[in-house]
Amino acid sequence: MQKMYTKVNNLKISNKLLNFVNNDLLNNTNISPDDFWKGFDQVVHELAPKNKELLKTRSDLQKKIDNWHISNKSNDIDLVKYKEFLIEIDYLKKIGPDFKIETSNIDEEIAKIAGPQLVVPIMNARYALNAANARWMSLYDSLYGTDAIEESEDSTSQRYDPERGEFVIKYGREFLDKHFSLNEFSWKKITGLAIQNGDLKVLKGIEVTTLTNKDKFIGYRGDEDNPSAIILKNNNLHVELLRNPRAFSAQQDHAGISDIILESAVSTICDNEDSVAAVDAEDKVLCYKNWLGLMKGNLISQFEKEGKTFERKLNPDRKYISKNGENLKLHGRSLLLIRNVGHLMTNSAIFLKDGSEIPEGIMDAFITSAAALHDLKRKGNSKTGSIYIVKPKMHGPDETAFTDLIFNKVEEVLGLEKNTCKIGIMDEERRTSANLKECIRSLKNRVFFINTGFLDRTGDEMHTSMEAGPMIKKGEMKTSKWIGAYENNNVDIGLRCGFSGKAQIGKGMWAMPDKMKDMLEQKIVHLNAGANCAWVPSPTAAALHALHYHQIDIFEKQKEILSREPAKIDDLLTIPIADRPNWSIDEINKEISNSAQTLLGYVVRWIDQGVGCSKVPDINNVGLMEDRATLRISSQHIANWLHHRVTTKIQVLEIMKEMAKIVDDQNEKDKEYKKMSENFDKSVSFQTACDLIFKGKEQPSGYTEPLLHLNRVKKKSTQN
Numbered sequence: 001m002q003k004m005y006t007k008v009n010n011l012k013i014s015n016k017l018l019n020f021v022n023n024d025l026l027n028n029t030n031i032s033p034d035d036f037w038k039g040f041d042q043v044v045h046e047l048a049p050k051n052k053e054l055l056k057t058r059s060d061l062q063k064k065i066d067n068w069h070i071s072n073k074s075n076d077i078d079l080v081k082y083k084e085f086l087i088e089i090d091y092l093k094k095i096g097p098d099f100k101i102e103t104s105n106i107d108e109e110i111a112k113i114a115g116p117q118l119v120v121p122i123m124n125a126r127y128a129l130n131a132a133n134a135r136w137m138s139l140y141d142s143l144y145g146t147d148a149i150e151e152s153e154d155s156t157s158q159r160y161d162p163e164r165g166e167f168v169i170k171y172g173r174e175f176l177d178k179h180f181s182l183n184e185f186s187w188k189k190i191t192g193l194a195i196q197n198g199d200l201k202v203l204k205g206i207e208v209t210t211l212t213n214k215d216k217f218i219g220y221r222g223d224e225d226n227p228s229a230i231i232l233k234n235n236n237l238h239v240e241l242l243r244n245p246r247a248f249s250a251q252q253d254h255a256g257i258s259d260i261i262l263e264s265a266v267s268t269i270c271d272n273e274d275s276v277a278a279v280d281a282e283d284k285v286l287c288y289k290n291w292l293g294l295m296k297g298n299l300i301s302q303f304e305k306e307g308k309t310f311e312r313k314l315n316p317d318r319k320y321i322s323k324n325g326e327n328l329k330l331h332g333r334s335l336l337l338i339r340n341v342g343h344l345m346t347n348s349a350i351f352l353k354d355g356s357e358i359p360e361g362i363m364d365a366f367i368t369s370a371a372a373l374h375d376l377k378r379k380g381n382s383k384t385g386s387i388y389i390v391k392p393k394m395h396g397p398d399e400t401a402f403t404d405l406i407f408n409k410v411e412e413v414l415g416l417e418k419n420t421c422k423i424g425i426m427d428e429e430r431r432t433s434a435n436l437k438e439c440i441r442s443l444k445n446r447v448f449f450i451n452t453g454f455l456d457r458t459g460d461e462m463h464t465s466m467e468a469g470p471m472i473k474k475g476e477m478k479t480s481k482w483i484g485a486y487e488n489n490n491v492d493i494g495l496r497c498g499f500s501g502k503a504q505i506g507k508g509m510w511a512m513p514d515k516m517k518d519m520l521e522q523k524i525v526h527l528n529a530g531a532n533c534a535w536v537p538s539p540t541a542a543a544l545h546a547l548h549y550h551q552i553d554i555f556e557k558q559k560e561i562l563s564r565e566p567a568k569i570d571d572l573l574t575i576p577i578a579d580r581p582n583w584s585i586d587e588i589n590k591e592i593s594n595s596a597q598t599l600l601g602y603v604v605r606w607i608d609q610g611v612g613c614s615k616v617p618d619i620n621n622v623g624l625m626e627d628r629a630t631l632r633i634s635s636q637h638i639a640n641w642l643h644h645r646v647t648t649k650i651q652v653l654e655i656m657k658e659m660a661k662i663v664d665d666q667n668e669k670d671k672e673y674k675k676m677s678e679n680f681d682k683s684v685s686f687q688t689a690c691d692l693i694f695k696g697k698e699q700p701s702g703y704t705e706p707l708l709h710l711n712r713v714k715k716k717s718t719q720n
Helices: 015-025 033-071 079-088 125-135 139-144 162-179 281-296 360-378 396-414 436-442 454-464 474-479 481-496 516-522 539-551 554-562 585-609 628-643 649-666 684-694 705-719
Strands: 005-008 011-014 115-121 136-138 192-196 199-204 207-209 217-223 226-234 237-243 257-263 267-271 300-305 308-313 318-322 327-330 335-339 346-351 357-359 387-391 421-427 447-452 504-507 533-536 614-617 623-626
Touching: 005 015, 011 015, 011 033, 015 033, 015 281, 015 346, 015 360, 033 357, 033 360, 033 396, 033 454, 115 125, 115 539, 125 136, 125 267, 125 281, 125 300, 125 308, 125 539, 136 139, 136 539, 139 162, 139 257, 139 539, 162 257, 162 539, 192 226, 199 217, 237 539, 257 539, 267 281, 281 335, 281 346, 281 360, 346 360, 357 360, 360 387, 360 396, 387 396, 387 447, 396 421, 396 436, 421 436, 436 447, 436 481, 447 481, 447 533, 454 474, 454 481, 454 628, 474 481, 474 585, 474 628, 481 504, 481 554, 516 539, 533 539, 585 614, 585 623, 585 628, 585 649, 585 684, 585 705, 623 628, 628 649, 628 684, 628 705, 649 684, 684 705
Parallel strands: 115 267, 115 533, 267 335, 335 387, 387 421, 421 447, 447 504, 504 533
Antiparallel strands: 005 011, 011 346, 136 257, 192 199, 199 207, 217 226, 217 318, 226 237, 237 257, 300 308, 318 327, 346 357, 614 623
């Protein structure tokens, strides 16, 4: 039998991981494998017990909160007494004096440019490359290929629809008129473009005009009297006008403009966490290899489509001639951040000297940072020499301080200057949002980002307050008192800690990738709320969401918000329990059915196919982006209703079986799909989905990872 692990110092390391680290990861760095593993061994055995102790604190606090709610069940929750109790058990920390973050060497994509942020599963090389290249996207393609533009009579045709093309050109001209206005006439009337003495000249027949704000013209490509591209700038975002009269998209255009290219996904989170299904050394090495390829700049993905072979690789930087006649180069790719896993999970890729699995977050910290050593030499990603790590699922200041300690150790082992590794705080756990200022303080020299996560935060809200009573319906959560305070508090504290112009304040995902018209109408609320980045599910969505950042100057908006009354901690701690619910059986069943259907649709792909994030049709066949955060809220909500006898196990199980049949039908065109309804008892996916609900109350913080990982490993063992 082939040897699967090798002992190195006090570690037992999977050969797949060991070979990757020794032969690929550390190749052409100044760190030898011996030095790396020696330092890693020492640090992980120092940090693993601290990690374990922090997880025990989570469990102890949860038990105390459960007992408090049980003891106070006969009364309405007294917020004064509740807060006193949370302070007494050290859940709520004392708020210290005001301060400003001191993070240095931050790239302008983080500090100065507000724009869309993509999240992409790093396990898929093609998707990762598409996301990295989504820095520059076609407005014409993004409009023509989505419901953002109204339908024409010929919209269903496979051929190019000239009428729809006219709608796209009209939309583009209106965008230019709004944000790059001309002195004399409209962009709709222009017939030509030229450069003269460093100025952009816009022609309508023999008439000539210029931009109202000449500073918005940045540069061009081609000849001055007939440029092939014009580069403009508004609110720190670039817009490129492509001119190619021979292109079919320019045949209806008197000025020969063939496309409008928008600077779109300014930054991208390459995700090792909620959007991937990485459960062992084989999976983790695939994730790490893709990240390493991005950091080296040599990642390539080949794929077949309609019988043809295509290749994806990273786009080069974009070159222009500046208005002053000098060479101008703009970053051709999205700034890449890497999301590590949280403190909870362990992984069998490495075993420690006591036989336990390695804390996965510590392993991620070392290996993803080591991969970025290659970028620090070439500066293809970060121009300032920084490594950007997004750290999720941290509970309170003690855990954020532990993250700071982890990266202190990473920098020592890798020979990096202190605070090279920057940390993004995912403000998605109740104990973090209630103590956000102190969480930021513990990372004030590293923090570059805070982001709200409605779904995980709601899942944690429900699990933390499981014993308080039955929760309101999921759809009512977004209008409840605590969520408004949570979203505002994140912005208020970020601004008061000096984030504006220095770090990102982010908002959550648009979950309906096919509903771009709705996104254009609704997602601007994230900018009005003060976010200088917000998540989008696709490169196309990034292009369309970028339009919002031309409408609003975020940094001016943040100045306005800074003067408002800060969110109240009392509102943040108001538990969303239903006041004497009298829901009908039909209401209850409908609510459970909606959660069960999307839960099953996500779990079956996770367990059977290892797909960590996917577009799952809901009960109305609207495609929703689902990941572990959506799974957490659905499973915890049903678990809460079960616990408070709003429903019964028999009732839920029957609904689960009905919804499994619907999910099976929705996946009938997938040749790799295995039906759950053919044998519920033997379907690992169906049983996992049921466990997430029926064992939901017992899961640590309500997380879904332990059960998902356990059953994915089981499924993989039957497939190999």
